Structure formats: C-alpha cells, structure tokens
Amino acid sequence: MRVIKLQIAGQTLSIHANSKRLYNMCRGFISTKDATLSLIVSEEEFENEREEYLNRFGVLPSQIQTEIMVYLRKVADALIAYNTFLIHGASIAICGNAYMFSAKSGTGKTTHILKWLANSPSAYVINGDKSFVKINDDGTVFACGSPWSGKENLCTNTMEPLKSIILMERSENNYIEQITFAEAFPVLLQQVYRPNDEEKMRKTLRLMQQLNGTVSFWRFKCNNFKDDCFETAYNALVREH
Amino acid sequence: MKKLKYNFEYVDMGEEIIAVPVGTDADKLLGILKINKEAYEIMKRISEGFSAECIANSIAQKYSLNLEIAVRYVDSLLNQLTELELIDQ
Numbered sequence: 628m629r630v631i632k633l634q635i636a637g638q639t640l641s642i643h644a645n646s647k648r649l650y651n652m653c654r655g656f657i658s659t660k661d662a663t664l665s666l667i668v669s670e671e672e673f674e675n676e677r678e679e680y681l682n683r684f685g686v687l688p689s690q691i692q693t694e695i696m697v698y699l700r701k702v703a704d705a706l707i708a709y710n711t712f713l714i715h716g717a718s719i720a721i722c723g724n725a726y727m728f729s730a731k732s733g734t735g736k737t738t739h740i741l742k743w744l745a746n747s748p749s750a751y752v753i754n755g756d757k758s759f760v761k762i763n764d765d766g767t768v769f770a771c772g773s774p775w776s777g778k779e780n781l782c783t784n785t786m787e788p789l790k791s792i793i794l795m796e797r798s799e800n801n802y803i804e805q806i807t808f809a810e811a812f813p814v815l816l817q818q819v820y821r822p823n824d825e826e827k828m829r830k831t832l833r834l835m836q837q838l839n840g841t842v843s844f845w846r847f848k849c850n851n852f853k854d855d856c857f858e859t860a861y862n863a864l865v866r867e868h
Numbered sequence: 869m870k871k872l873k874y875n876f877e878y879v880d881m882g883e884e885i886i887a888v889p890v891g892t893d894a895d896k897l898l899g900i901l902k903i904n905k906e907a908y909e910i911m912k913r914i915s916e917g918f919s920a921e922c923i924a925n926s927i928a929q930k931y932s933l934n935l936e937i938a939v940r941y942v943d944s945l946l947n948q949l950t951e952l953e954l955i956d957q
Contacts, residue, residue, distance in 0.1 A: 809881035813900060816888065821895065828890040829877045836879055 634658035636771040646691040653774040711761040713820035718753040718770040725770035725787040730795035742857040755781030798848030801859040811844035907945035
C-alpha cells in the first residue's frame with residue numbers, strides 16, 4: 628500500500644493506493660504539496676461499494692475495480708466542500724476553453740472527442756470520461772482533469788474555463804442546437820454524481836444552478852460514423868460562438 | 869412497506885421550479901417534479917407561517933377576485949404538481 632498525494636481541481640488530497648493499477652492511474656496527478664484532505668476507505672465502505680455494484684450489474688467487481696470506484700466516490704464527495712462536483716462527461720480543451728460532452732455510457736463521447744483531436748491539432752483532452760467542474764468564488768467555472776478517465780486513460784492534470792456543456796444522444800444525422808438551462812437540467816442531473824448525503828446533494832444542486840448564465844448548454848444529436856460529426860459540433864461551439 | 873427517506877431541494881429554473889429528491893432514498897424516487905412557480909411561492913409562505921386564508925386575501929386583491937374564488941385558486945395551486953418527469957436511469 629502506498630499513500631499518495633493527488634492534485635485535483637486545485638485541491639491536494641491523499642489516498643491509500645493498494646493496487647498498482649490505481650497508483651498508475653494517478654501518476655499524472657501526484658503532488659508534493661501538503662494534503663488538505665486525507666481520504667481513507669473503511670472496510671465497510673469497500674464492501675458497500677461491492678454490494679452496490681453487484682445489485683446494479685449482477686456481478687461482483689474485482690478488488691482492484693472496487694478500490695478504483697470507491698476512491699472516485701470518496702474524492703467526489705470530498706470535493707463538494709470545495710465547490711467542485713463530478714459529471715459523467717468527456718471534456719476537451721481548445722483555444723483556451725473547455726467543452727464537455729455528457730451522455731450515458733456507450734453514446735459515443737470518447738469517440739467524438741477523438742475526432743476533435745484528429746481534426747484540431749491544438750485540442751487536448753482534459754478528461755475522457757469523468758470530469759470535475761469547479762466553481763470559483765467569483766463565479767468562474769472550470770473543467771478539471773482527474774485520474775478517473777475511462778478505458779482509454781485520456782486525461783490531463785489541468786483546469787480550463789468551461790464554456791459549454793453538450794448533452795449528446797445518438798442519432799441518424801448530426802444536428803446541434805443551443806438549449807436553456809431548464810431544458811438541460813433534467814438530463815444533466817442524470818450524469819452528475821449525486822451524493823447520498825442530503826446536505827452534499829443540496830450543495831451539488833446549488834452548484835449546478837450556478838452554471839445557469841455562465842455556461843452554454845447544447846443538445847447534440849450525433850452520428851460519429853458520418854463525416855460531418857466533427858464540423859457540426861465544432862462550427863456551432865467554437866467557430867460561431 | 870418501508871418508508872422512503874427523502875426531502876426536496878428546489879431549483880429555480882426561471883419560469884418554473886423543479887423539486888429534486890435528496891436524501892438516503894432519493895434515487896429510488898426516479899424522478900423530479902416540476903412545480904408552478906406561483907404554487908411554490910405560496911408553499912413557501914405557508915411554511916413561513918402565513919395562513920392559506922391570508923394568502924388568498926392577497927391573491928384576491930392582486931387579481932381582483934372574489935375571496936371564495938381566491939381560496940379555491942390557492943387550494944388548486946397547492947395541489948398542483950404540474951408534471952412528474954420520469955428520467956431514464
């Protein structure tokens with residue numbers, strides 16, 4: 628077991644990595660600064676995570692998978708106190724701004740952001756699967772990288788101003804339109820980490836509300852297999868705005 | 869039947885309020901509630917101690933309504949949960 632300090636969303640927190648896989652995942656985020664938070668997973672928390680996974684998917688996760696998931700939950704819970712919450716979304720940075728594509732697993736978020744990398748040399752991935760959103764005291768909103776980045780391990784230890792959140796759904800043809808916060812909220816809520824603790828959940832909702840008027844929201848009906856999928860999104864999000 | 873433990877946090881969307889379940893069993897509710905904003909304001913004032921009758925009086929004055937009609941209006945707003953939107957989990 629190794630105690631490692633991670634820099635995520637501007638906070639330094641320490642975790643106890645039992646598995647080499649967790650340690651390797653976190654390497655790009657290791658910090659030498661003093662930790663403001665020390666996160667330890669109890670046996671009960673570990674077993675609860677396994678049981679929840681079993682109830683949801685019908686199979687027990689491995690010890691390593693459980694460790695990875697339980698620490699994601701611990702980190703996500705802890706960062707709420709620092710005005711930071713977690714979205715199931717792939718975020719990409721271009722021209723000094725971040726764009727976050729959020730959708731259920733299997734919709735094509737990662738496939739789509741890889742098209743941005745292929746078509747835009749200056750673009751880079753902040754996080755390929757689970758991005759943190761930090762709201763500063765002055766109201767500015769940032770997309771933040773984290774070690775929990777999906778199968779492709781696409782992540783960068785960085786924070787960039789979040790310009791847009793794009794809600795993706797699969798479609799025959801590519802089409803994107805701007806929507807209001809009210810239209811986005813019910814869908815976005817499904818992709819936000821929702822803590823069991825009532826006060827943390829209330830705080831998460833209040834943080835989400837602060838996105839209204841600061842971040843633009845879009846509905847993107849996407850077919851990654853059609854040639855125009857990158858241009859459709861890029862032209863609307865970057866070129867025209 | 870086990871009683872679910874939850875409360876609501878209200879999120880202001882401008883034209884309407886959304887009530888989001890929070891608490892231990894919140895996710896079991898599988899939905900959010902859209903509430904007419906005026907109904908929510910009335911709910912809030914009642915929770916602050918104003919009586920429904922007092923609120924009906926001010927509604928009657930605001931809309932130039934007969935008091936009986938205003939009382940029925942307040943009742944209907946309080947009963948009005950305009951939509952239960954089930955979110956696909």
